[in-house]
Amino acid sequence: MPQITVDHTRLISFDREAFARALHEATVEIAAAKPEACKTQFRASDVTAFGYEDPDEGGHAVVHVTLGLLAGRTEEIKARLTEKVLELLREYIDEDDGYVLHASAEVRELDPSYRKFER
Template structure:
């Protein structure tokens, strides 16, 4: 915990390492997460469809960040985290002058059944 997943259009140009580092720092500061517990996976989507546009035109791109936390954070903390994620995306996603970026973020409580192991 926290479990972080970043789904994005494959043609989004951004500094993933810098984004993850800044996000992990923010999670420690805002949500009292332990640095060693922060884990982020990036998943590039082969096709992003937007409205009736031909996906090959690459006129739109999507980045959605999902953060799963153990229960107990206030709604204010979660809202602060999502606003921080959006600011970090503005910082780390490079603009190309032709693609419209649709960025979003969500913080949710992990289900009580959540378990993990390390080896």
């Protein structure tokens, strides 16, 4: 915990390592997570469909960040964290006039059945 996933259109260009580091630092500061518990996975998608647009046109790009946290954070903390995620996306995603960027973020509480192990 936290389990962080970043789903994004492959054509988005950004410094993933620096973004993850900044996001981990923000998660520790805002949500009182432990640094060694922060894990981020990036999943690039080859196809992004937007409305009725032909996906091959590439007029739109999407990035969505999901943060899975153990229960107990207030709604205020969750909102502060998602606002910070959007701020970091603005900072770390290169501007490109070739497409419209749709960025979003959410915090989800991990189910009480959540378990993990390390080797």
